[in-house]
Amino acid sequence: MSYNVVDVERLSRRYDQSLALDDVTLRMKPGLVYGLVGANGAGKTTLIKHLLGLLRAKQGSVRVFGLDPVVHPVQVLQRIGYLSEERDLPEWMRIDELLRYTSAFHPGWDQAYAQEMLDLFQLDSRKKVKHLSKGMRAQAGLIAAAAHRPDLLILDEPSTGLDAVVRRDILNTLVRMVADDGRTALFSSHLLDEVEQMSDSVFMIDGGRLVLQGDIDEVKQMHARIVVRFSSHSAEFDNIKGLLSAEAEPYATAGDKTWQIVCSGEVDSVCRQLTYVGGEVLQSRSANLQEIFVARASRDRHHQSIG
Amino acid sequence: MFKSPAMAMIWELWRTSRLATVWVLCGQLAWVLAIASLKYFNHKLDGEEVSPVLCGIFMMTTTITSGFSQSWRHSFESRRAGFCFHLGYARPVPTWQLVLIPMLFMSIMTAVCYWVAAVSLQALTGIQVPLIFPALLSICIVSGLACAAWTPTCNASKLVAIASFVVLLVGSLAAFHQTRGATEPLLYAIGKPEYFHLQWYEYLPWAAAPAIATAVTISGVRKQRQGEQWRLEAFASSVFTWHKRQHSSELAQTTFRSAWSAQCWYEFQRFGHRMLVFGFVAPLLPLTLVILVSLLNPSWDREPLIWLAFVAFLPIATQMIGADGALGLRAKQGAISFSVFDATRSLRNDQLIAVKLLLISACALAAWLWMATIAGLHAWLSGQGPLWGEVLGRVQESVAAKDLPSYWWLAVGLSFAFLYVASTSMMLAGSLWASLHHRIPAILTAIFMIHYLLAVWDMSHAWRLRALWVSYAWIGSGAISILAGLCIIRARQSGMLSRGYFRAIVALWLVYVVTVATWMVDLKAQPGWLLALTASSLLIPLATSATAPLALAGHRHR
Numbered sequence: 042m043s044y045n046v047v048d049v050e051r052l053s054r055r056y057d058q059s060l061a062l063d064d065v066t067l068r069m070k071p072g073l074v075y076g077l078v079g080a081n082g083a084g085k086t087t088l089i090k091h092l093l094g095l096l097r098a099k100q101g102s103v104r105v106f107g108l109d110p111v112v113h114p115v116q117v118l119q120r121i122g123y124l125s126e127e128r129d130l131p132e133w134m135r136i137d138e139l140l141r142y143t144s145a146f147h148p149g150w151d152q153a154y155a156q157e158m159l160d161l162f163q164l165d166s167r168k169k170v171k172h173l174s175k176g177m178r179a180q181a182g183l184i185a186a187a188a189h190r191p192d193l194l195i196l197d198e199p200s201t202g203l204d205a206v207v208r209r210d211i212l213n214t215l216v217r218m219v220a221d222d223g224r225t226a227l228f229s230s231h232l233l234d235e236v237e238q239m240s241d242s243v244f245m246i247d248g249g250r251l252v253l254q255g256d257i258d259e260v261k262q263m264h265a266r267i268v269v270r271f272s273s274h275s276a277e278f279d280n281i282k283g284l285l286s287a288e289a290e291p292y293a294t295a296g297d298k299t300w301q302i303v304c305s306g307e308v309d310s311v312c313r314q315l316t317y318v319g320g321e322v323l324q325s326r327s328a329n330l331q332e333i334f335v336a337r338a339s340r341d342r343h344h345q346s347i348g
Numbered sequence: 349m350f351k352s353p354a355m356a357m358i359w360e361l362w363r364t365s366r367l368a369t370v371w372v373l374c375g376q377l378a379w380v381l382a383i384a385s386l387k388y389f390n391h392k393l394d395g396e397e398v399s400p401v402l403c404g405i406f407m408m409t410t411t412i413t414s415g416f417s418q419s420w421r422h423s424f425e426s427r428r429a430g431f432c433f434h435l436g437y438a439r440p441v442p443t444w445q446l447v448l449i450p451m452l453f454m455s456i457m458t459a460v461c462y463w464v465a466a467v468s469l470q471a472l473t474g475i476q477v478p479l480i481f482p483a484l485l486s487i488c489i490v491s492g493l494a495c496a497a498w499t500p501t502c503n504a505s506k507l508v509a510i511a512s513f514v515v516l517l518v519g520s521l522a523a524f525h526q527t528r529g530a531t532e533p534l535l536y537a538i539g540k541p542e543y544f545h546l547q548w549y550e551y552l553p554w555a556a557a558p559a560i561a562t563a564v565t566i567s568g569v570r571k572q573r574q575g576e577q578w579r580l581e582a583f584a585s586s587v588f589t590w591h592k593r594q595h596s597s598e599l600a601q602t603t604f605r606s607a608w609s610a611q612c613w614y615e616f617q618r619f620g621h622r623m624l625v626f627g628f629v630a631p632l633l634p635l636t637l638v639i640l641v642s643l644l645n646p647s648w649d650r651e652p653l654i655w656l657a658f659v660a661f662l663p664i665a666t667q668m669i670g671a672d673g674a675l676g677l678r679a680k681q682g683a684i685s686f687s688v689f690d691a692t693r694s695l696r697n698d699q700l701i702a703v704k705l706l707l708i709s710a711c712a713l714a715a716w717l718w719m720a721t722i723a724g725l726h727a728w729l730s731g732q733g734p735l736w737g738e739v740l741g742r743v744q745e746s747v748a749a750k751d752l753p754s755y756w757w758l759a760v761g762l763s764f765a766f767l768y769v770a771s772t773s774m775m776l777a778g779s780l781w782a783s784l785h786h787r788i789p790a791i792l793t794a795i796f797m798i799h800y801l802l803a804v805w806d807m808s809h810a811w812r813l814r815a816l817w818v819s820y821a822w823i824g825s826g827a828i829s830i831l832a833g834l835c836i837i838r839a840r841q842s843g844m845l846s847r848g849y850f851r852a853i854v855a856l857w858l859v860y861v862v863t864v865a866t867w868m869v870d871l872k873a874q875p876g877w878l879l880a881l882t883a884s885s886l887l888i889p890l891a892t893s894a895t896a897p898l899a900l901a902g903h904r905h906r
Contacts, residue, residue, distance in 0.1 A: 095691050097905045111905040112843045118694035129688040133617065137598075144603055145610030146694045156598075166598060 045104075046071050046193055046225045047092060052101035054087055054249075061087040063249040065101070069227065071192075074220045076240035076257075077229040078330070080338055084249040085229040086126060089197055092227075093123060105193065119147055122191035126198045126229075128178040132171035136164055136181050140188065147189030155188035161211060175202035187215055194219050196228035200235060213239055237261075237330040247338050257330070264333045265308040268324040269315050270299045281314045283307065286336035303328050303336035353441050354449055361453045365418070369457055372417040374790075376410055376465040378797060384472040385801050389808045400539030403475050406465075407538060411482040414462040415489030418454040429506040431498045431569045443570045447498075451491055451562045458490045459483040478544040484554045488561075492517060495561035499568030501577045520553075607695055611703045619673030620707045626669055627662070627715020631722035634658040638726065651732060652739045655723040662719050663712045663768065670708035671775035677783055677903070684783040686903035697897040697904060698849040701776065705896075708772050709765070759863040766856040770889035773896040780899035821877035825884035832884075832891035835898065844897040853893040861886050 047069035054062040062084045069075055079085045090096040091103045094110030094117060103110060110117040130139060136159070144150035159166060162180040173181060179202040187194060194216070200208050216239050219226045230236050236243060243260060245253035253260060264285075278287050283306035290299040300320075304311040312322045328336070350356040383402060436446045466477040496509035530537035537543055571577060604610035638651045677684050693700070727736045782789050806813045839845040864886060874882075 093692055094905055095688065111901075114904075115694045115696055118692055121692075123692055125688045125692075127688065131614075131618070131689060141603060142610050142614055146607045150603075152603075 044071065045069060046106060047227075048102075048104040048107075049088075049091070050102045050104075052088075052091060052098055052103060054084075054091070054096065054099065060249045062091075065246075065249075065251045067244055067251060067254060069193075069225055071225050072220055072223045073225060073242055074216050074240045075225070075227045076236035076243045077227060077246065078231075078233060078236055078243060078334060079229075079246035081231075083246045085246055086197060087249075088246065089195055089227070089229065092193075092195065093118070093121065120192040122186035122189060122194045124179070124182045124186040124196045124199055126201070128175070128182050128202070130170045130178060130182055130185075132169070134170050135167055136170070136173075137166040139170065139181060139185055140166075143185045144189070147191070149191075150189040152188075154190065155184055158184045158188065162207075176204060176207070179203050180207070183212075183215070187219070190222065190224070191219075192224050194224065194226040194228075196226070198230060199228055200230055200232055208235065233331040233334055234329075243330065245334060245337065252337050253333070260333065261327045261329065264303060264305050264328040264336075265311070266326055266328040266332050267302045267304065267308070267312065267315070267322060268299060269302055269320040269322050271320050277318050278302075281311060281318070283311045285333075299323070303332050353439065354445060357436075357441070357445075357449045358453060361450060365457070369417065369461070372413060372461055373464055376413060376461060377468060378793070379406070379409065380465055380468045380472065381797065382800070383469065385804050387473050387475075389804045399475055400536050402539065403477060404535035404537070404539030406469060406475075407477065407482050408535070410462055410465045411486050412489075414458050414465075414483075414486040415493075417461045418458055418490050418494075429497075429503050430501050431565075431572055434572070437573050443573055444566050446573075447566045447569050448562060451494060451558075451565065454490050454494060455487045455558060458486045462486050476541045478541070480551070481544045481546065481554070484551065488554055488557045489517065491558035491561040495565045495568075498565050501572060607693070608699065608703070611693065611695060611700070612707065615674065615703050615707050618676070619670065620711055622673055623666055623670050623708070623711035624714060627666055627711060627718055630658070630662055630665070630715060631719050634719075635722065635726065642730075649732075649735060651730075652723075652727070652736050655726070656739070659716065659719050659723060663716050666712040666715050667708060667768070667772050667775065670711060671772055671779065674704040674708060674776060675779055677780070686900075691904045696846060697844045697900045698846050701773070701896045701900055702849060704776065705769050705772055709769055712768070756863070756866065759859050759866075762856060763860040763863045766853075766860050767889055769856075770853075770893045774888075774892035777892060777895040777899040780896070780903060784902050818877050821881045825877075825880040828884040829887060832887040835891045836894045839894040839898050842898070842901070844901050845894055849897075850894070853890060857890040857893075860889065 045068045047067070049065055049067045052062055052065045053060070065084075065088065077085050077088070087096065091098055092105055092110065094105075094114050097111050098109075105117050106120060108117050134142065140155050140159075144152070144155075162177075162184070164177060164180060164184075168177075170178065170181065179199065183196075183199065186196070196216075199212055203212065216226045216228065220241065228236075228239070237257060240257055242256050243254065244251060255263075278284055281304075283304045285303045285305055287300050287302045290301060302311075302315070308325055312325060315322055350359060383406060387402065431447070433446060433450060439446075462483045463479060466479055466482070469475060470477050492513045493510070496513040497506060500506040500509050525534070525537075528537070528543055530540075530543060532540075568578065604613065634654050634657075638654055641648055641654070642651070676687060676690050678687060679685075690700075695703075724736075727733055802813065802816075806817075811817075836845075840850060
């Protein structure tokens with residue numbers, strides 16, 4: 042069945058002069074964890090706000106569970122769990138009040154699950170939100186977002202404020218559990234190793250454009266990191282197809298110079314082209330998400346600056 | 349680049365306050381213009397007896413608005429106690445500088461606000477307005493409020509400090525008034541030029557007050573910067589902390605019956621309880637007034653009028669407070685926005701608005717009933733029953749003369765309820781839109797001011813512009829009808845107004861229209877433009893009830 046939880050079609054958004062989203066098209070299937078990566082101001086939160094109906098799609102369309110979230114906020118928001126980047130929770134509420142209040146909006150609220158997570162985080166349910174630390178606030182927000190076992194769990198920078206143990210054990214487990222139940226999770230993060238570890242699929246946004254999307258393993262297989270040595274300091278990369286970035290190794294001595302290259306597409310073809318222009322390929326392996334992201338983002342910025 | 353940290357701080361203060369200051373100056377200049385135009389077009393106001401009253405009114409209002417013009421910095425209305433520039437603790441700046449610079453800045457801006465208005469009035473009307481004492485008084489208000497808000501570290505102490513400051517200020521002003529030995533009414537007395545002819549040493553206490561306030565604030569902030577509080581405050585905190593609460597990780601098993609009831613609870617916690625507190629405290633004002641008047645003038649027997657005035661205006665006051673609290677907007681990164689938490693509730697916009705309207709109306713009704721009960725109790729305890737009987741008898745007589753059927757009263761009650769809800773909805777919609785479109789209030793104010801001046805001029809020139817006003821009435825009635833229709837259609841088509849909500853407001857609107865139509869007895873005797881305007885005005889409550897969800901959608905789905 043080709044049912045899409047999220048269906049975004051040619052979505053663009055402009056804030057005054059800057060383009061926050063530029064012709065973004067993406068689809069999300071049930072049972073998968075999606076990572077949303079991008080630099081600061083790339084458009085991640087803008088995209089998430091469109092999914093929640095907090096921004097109206099002025100150009101393009103957004104459908105969540107087949108519905109427009111602006112026109113059908115009740116039907117859509119009932120099935121979404123959302124943790125905002127700012128941990129926007131009412132300061133005057135106690136944690137137990139927050140959970141009791143949130144439960145009223147979600148028919149599928151699981152009180153036992155909420156209690157379980159509360160015990161896990163060792164939070165004082167009688168404490169007011171304004172007296173919580175940044176991490177505790179994130180934990181309270183996480184319980185409120187996940188305890189109704191939402192069909193779509195959206196976490197905007199969930200790692201911010203959480204310590205390494207909570208990040209690795211609890212967040213990972215929570216997100217994986219969502220996917221294992223046949224539900225969907227989308228989380229944005231700056232921590233690319235975390236995205237690589239937790240998600241099945243990735244959306245990479247840069248300058249408002251969706252520069253890369255796909256299954257994590259496929260994306261990694263599609264990209265390679267090659268170390269190549271040239272006998273002279275100048276190297277000609279302009280005509281090499283598939284090359285995303287080339288970075289000279291620092292502290293190079295006179296004579297030879299070693300370059301680290303990230304490329305997409307056929308690795309063998311890139312290696313052949315490098316050999317053709319006088320390079321000696323020293324090492325080749327699949328690139329990790331961090332390397333892919335840096336390569337693509339720096340390439341786009343380079344193109345923009347030239348343009 | 350700034351040459352010193354002080355310059356950087358002054359720049360920051362100016363950068364964050366300039367808009368508010370410009371608004372205060374604009375408001376005060378509009379006020380000056382209004383007084384000047386009244387005086388220019390109405391020569392009766394030139395007399396020696398009226399000028400001091402005008403001057404007195406101007407001084408009182410301008411001194412108070414100038415004193416409160418920097419209230420964004422006092423933060424006495426915010427829920428947080430303590431020094432509001434606490435981010436500055438991490439800066440390499442001594443505490444005295446951290447406090448003194450904002451205090452001086454606020455004092456100077458306050459004085460400037462007063463002087464600009466006073467000099468403008470003097471230039472436009474020739475009225476002699478004192479410059480030194482009112483400005484000094486404004487500075488006392490601003491520094492006293494800042495001291496009361498910044499020095500304590502908890503909200504209870506802050507409340508006590510602000511209340512003490514208000515009592516001290518009122519007491520000092522009363523003592524000052526006594527020393528002036530004026531026998532005339534207050535507004536008349538303070539408007540006379542000789543009232544503020546003081547010796548240099550008489551200025552000293554008023555000049556010393558801001559200095560003392562600044563010194564106290566520096567001392568308090570110094571403790572706060574080190575994470576301490578004054579001994580008295582620490583002692584009070586320890587007294588009021590009865591027992592240490594145990595850590596609890598148990599969740600209550602009770603739940604809300606529906607999302608609607610949860611939202612009602614949430615909104616009540618957010619702003620409803622403040623309305624109730626206001627309603628509970630409000631009768632103290634007429635009660636104090638009545639007791640004071642009775643003490644000063646035992647033969648005065650018009651106390652019921654004071655009570656009636658308060659009973660009549662209380663719903664409007666509660667409505668304004670409620671509408672302000674219900675908005676739920678907040679300033680973030682220089683922009684006014686709706687809380688993401690509120691926006692992600694799975695409720696429709698009309699439901700969110702309906703909860704707000706329901707709470708405001710219910711709290712206003714409770715406050716109104718409480719005020720009426722206190723009024724009745726006071727009448728009973730003070731033996732003023734016959735006096736009340738007389739007042740109510742007159743009302744009953746005038747109503748009985750109309751010979752209206754009993755069900756008409758039900759319709760009147762429903763119409764009033766509908767109008768109350770519709771006007772609250774209009775307040776909400778207006779505030780929501782005004783925060784999205786900042787220029788609209790300024791444009792509307794400018795248009796109003798131009799027409800106000802025109803009307804004042806026209807009044808004293810035998811209504812020469814009658815044709816213009818009549819054409820405005822026709823154009824206005826057409827515009828109201830079209831805009832009201834468009835608003836309702838848009839709200840329905842965009843899905844912001846559900847069928848149930850729409851049906852309810854249409855039913856109430858019909859009752860209102862029929863009630864008004866019954867009351868308007870002689871339509872034939874009225875001019876056409878007035879009929880058109882009245883007929884189109886009937887649409888306003890219907891349209892305003894429908895526009896609040898649309899206005900909310902403007903924030904929720906930007």
